Amino acid sequence: MTQPPRAIADKIAEKLAVYLGPHTARVAVKTFSMKALGRGPETLTRLDMPRLLAALRPMLRTFVGKAHAETVLAQIQEDIGR
Amino acid sequence: MKYRVLAAIPFVFTAIVAIVFAMYPEGAGRLIAMRAEIELVKALALIGCVVAASSFERGDYLRRAWLLNGACFVVLILRDVTFKMSLPQGPQLENVQASLVLVANIVSIAGTWMMARTWQVAGIDPSQSKARIALILSAAAIALTITGTAIYTDIRDATATASRIGALEALASDFGDVFSLCVIAPVLLTAWAMRGGVLRWPWALYTASLFGWLVYDAIAGVSTFVTLDPWTHRLAGELCRTISCTFLLSAGIAQRLVIASFDAPSSRLLSTPPEAP
Numbered sequence: 243m244t245q246p247p248r249a250i251a252d253k254i255a256e257k258l259a260v261y262l263g264p265h266t267a268r269v270a271v272k273t274f275s276m277k278a279l280g281r282g283p284e285t286l287t288r289l290d291m292p293r294l295l296a297a298l299r300p301m302l303r304t305f306v307g308k309a310h311a312e313t314v315l316a317q318i319q320e321d322i323g324r
Numbered sequence: 325m326k327y328r329v330l331a332a333i334p335f336v337f338t339a340i341v342a343i344v345f346a347m348y349p350e351g352a353g354r355l356i357a358m359r360a361e362i363e364l365v366k367a368l369a370l371i372g373c374v375v376a377a378s379s380f381e382r383g384d385y386l387r388r389a390w391l392l393n394g395a396c397f398v399v400l401i402l403r404d405v406t407f408k409m410s411l412p413q414g415p416q417l418e419n420v421q422a423s424l425v426l427v428a429n430i431v432s433i434a435g436t437w438m439m440a441r442t443w444q445v446a447g448i449d450p451s452q453s454k455a456r457i458a459l460i461l462s463a464a465a466i467a468l469t470i471t472g473t474a475i476y477t478d479i480r481d482a483t484a485t486a487s488r489i490g491a492l493e494a495l496a497s498d499f500g501d502v503f504s505l506c507v508i509a510p511v512l513l514t515a516w517a518m519r520g521g522v523l524r525w526p527w528a529l530y531t532a533s534l535f536g537w538l539v540y541d542a543i544a545g546v547s548t549f550v551t552l553d554p555w556t557h558r559l560a561g562e563l564c565r566t567i568s569c570t571f572l573l574s575a576g577i578a579q580r581l582v583i584a585s586f587d588a589p590s591s592r593l594l595s596t597p598p599e600a601p
Contacts, residue, residue, distance in 0.1 A: 260521060260522065262523060263517065263520035263521030263523070263524060264520050266517045266521065269448055269449050273448055277447075301446040303384065304385045304445050304446040305386070305523060306523075306582075306586065307380040307384040307386070307583065308384055309381055310583055310587075
């Protein structure tokens with residue numbers, strides 16, 4: 243079943259919130275959604291996931307390092323992208 | 325729970341140091357206890373930075389930042405061990421000592437600057453709100469006011485006393501402090517932005533360490549205007565040094581714990597049960 247776009251954005255933010263806190267997680271999803279896709283998080287679909295996750299990569303690498311950023315991204319992809 | 329324990333460690337350690345100092349009210353024992361405390365807390369701060377840096381891989385941004393923070397303590401410990409505890413004093417050696425303090429402060433500035441810039445480097449929120457800029461500038465102004473007194477005193481000493489090297493050494497340290505304290509606000513804002521997430525802990529503890537140095541400099545400034553018993557002044561400064569260095573230790577361990585939580589299979593913080601199709 244197709245998830246509503248808002249649900250996808252919220253779920254990604256929820257995953258990131260464990261590390262970044264809910265406020266920063268929401269801001270990050272919004273910022274990188276705009277940056278990578280040129281539109282807001284409310285429009286996200288599963289097809290946008292690879293580009294959004296790629297956009298989130300540098301931010302995560304800065305805070306948790308290369309290796310662990312990949313772990314987080316893979317986990318999000320696995321949990322939400324299926 | 326473990327992060328709260330880390331936050332409590334600096335207070336407990338500082339209380340222990342205060343008790344030890346109280347046991348040596350005067351004499352050589354007091355000086356030995358103080359020297360031991362100074363080197364111990366610098367070593368603990370260094371350990372914290374190394375532990376944090378080791379959480380990351382080569383090339384990671386925060387690895388460099390933590391290593392630079394730690395390099396400051398390597399140089400300071402080297403200076404203390406070689407010059408304050410081993411070699412005899414002399415004008416030539418004072419030059420070397422002052423140079424080492426300068427190097428230590430330069431790497432400290434670089435490390436603190438990198439920590440302060442992390443939010444921008446991550447690119448989470450490229451917009452700089454007016455409130456954020458105002459807060460950063462206000463904090464810088466407060467830090468300058470506090471450390472400015474120490475700078476004034478050391479410039480006065482550098483121009484008026486025979487021991488210019490010692491005063492120049494203190495000046496290098498002052499400028500390092502001024503810079504580090506001016507960037508308290510961006511570090512604090514990063515910690516605040518992370519509220520509710522585990523990454524807030526290393527950032528909050530690192531901020532607490534910077535605040536400890538702010539108070540350390542404030543005490544130096546107060547002594548310019550208020551006549552303090554030299555021992556009371558020294559004791560207050562040393563307790564600030566202790567709490568700052570041990571907060572850095574706690575911050576480094578917290579950073580390590582957060583990163584290690586990614587590796588623990590049982591902790592899979594991010595995972596949730598699969599959805600129904």
